[in-house]
Amino acid sequence: MQEFTKQAIEIMKSIPQGKVMSYGQVARLAGSPKGARQVVRILHSMSEKEGIPWHRIVNVKGEIAMQDHEGRYTQRTLLEEEGLAVEPGGKVSLERYQHFPEYQSKR
DNA sequence: ACGATGACGGAGT
DNA sequence: AACTCCGCCATCG
Numbered sequence: 267m268q269e270f271t272k273q274a275i276e277i278m279k280s281i282p283q284g285k286v287m288s289y290g291q292v293a294r295l296a297g298s299p300k301g302a303r304q305v306v307r308i309l310h311s312m313s314e315k316e317g318i319p320w321h322r323i324v325n326v327k328g329e330i331a332m333q334d335h336e337g338r339y340t341q342r343t344l345l346e347e348e349g350l351a352v353e354p355g356g357k358v359s360l361e362r363y364q365h366f367p368e369y370q371s372k373r
Numbered sequence: 374a375c376g377a378t379g380a381c382g383g384a385g386t
Numbered sequence: 387a388a389c390t391c392c393g394c395c396a397t398c399g
Contacts, residue, residue, distance in 0.1 A: 267396095271397090293381085303396085304381095304394085304395060308397090338380085378396105383391105384390105384392095386390075
């Protein structure tokens with residue numbers, strides 16, 4: 267497994283409940299600015315087994331990225347259970363919920 | 374080992 | 387502002 271992958275997993279597992287991060291953001295922090303798709307692949311293959319809170323990952327617009335299948339509904343439900351307001355289109359407010367690990371030290 | 378894949382992102386139309 | 391096009395790069399078959 268590549269360093270990037272380990273980093274990405276750590277970062278995603280560090281997202282607090284009720285917060286979200288975008289694929290690209292995770293990729294950047296993991297050391298690969300253009301690696302958003304690798305994040306997708308990580309979630310695709312090992313989200314469950316690694317215990318990654320996959321539902322807290324949304325695209326850069328704050329929308330649920332999953333295609334319109336059961337997973338999408340599941341993600342929406344999980345987010346709402348964590349207290350997020352999910353709009354009808356399956357979108358949340360990044361203004362309110364995006365998690366910024368790089369600012370955490372400053373706070 | 375090589376080519377296809379993918380829950381993306383951002384530049385261009 | 388919405389939509390399409392294409393680059394990206396770790397994994398998987």
